[in-house]
Amino acid sequence: MHLFTLVLGIWLLPKVDTLTCYECVPGLSGSCMTIKQCPTADHQCGAMRVLTYAGVSKLSDIQGNTCILAQECITGSVNYGVLKTMLTSKCCNSDRCNSQPAPDASQSFPNGKKCFTCEGETCTKTVNCEGTEDHCIKTTVAVGGNKMTVKGCASKTICTTASNPQLSGVVGAEINCCQGDFCNSASSASAGLLLLVGPLISLVLFS
Template identity: 40%
Template structure:
């Protein structure tokens, strides 16, 4: 019994000693104050991320640092017509390696693709995709006996990660080809589920 307890203690010490340490902070419209954190065993990389949301003429920027899983290290954007959210992420795997901020590297140049997007009245609206947005996206959830949907353009990397992290809240599907995300009329949309700070929150919490 003593041998078993000793083995368990050694294992616990080994696991703790090899846990990655990262800086953690969140800054909206300005720098964030860093503090050290110890990552969980499944979080094997440190991340530094810049998220930029554009709504009309208004642009907001959020800086996020923390621990995460390698598959969450994404660069790309989602354009829902009314608002566009772009993520620029750098990940590294050594202690406190995420001290530096990253610059927004997203492109707003049109790439010729079009997808449907939703407003409060209809999903017949069309939006021009930009940068690496090579897919059309559709997210649907059920709330109070009502189907709630968002549509727009998305980078493949964003499609992949959103289909994983948002699945608790909504079904997310992506397709290639102009206007491939259909044009069904609705009365409400999931705009708040695909914009920051929601995206960053579910990635790093």
């Protein structure tokens, strides 16, 4: 009888509460004060931002708030020379704690590391890595049946997240990172991908 009472008591215990977070979907107009119940206890409240620059010109500034897993809460950048995308996230563990936007990480400075980058169809140019960009990166993406390759600098967090099946599935990319100056080797590559990289990363983060 005691065992039955114990089992019944456990069965009747309420489910673990999950957080409620503010949700704002990028690209949709309206208030960011919509409240969402997170699906699992593993989710945190998060604010995310993706800034993309072509030289000194800002191409896009995409922001969003929602429930997010800890491994998706990343901050870092990928720098292909003429195109740079910066990702920032701010996560927290209390109800509706994500009312503030993620910080603007557009201010960064050269850190001394150098990698190869591509210009036109050659990849013998040098890009000076900035901020937390401590790896060289080579990315191959299938676009319209053709494989295109770009090279540059990336933060460790970008390289670690690149192994996520979700990223590979959406971008369709072969992403290789390495440490050491110019370790991403100089070889020919296809032009034309540069303006696609930022939107693809944005799609991954906010899908």
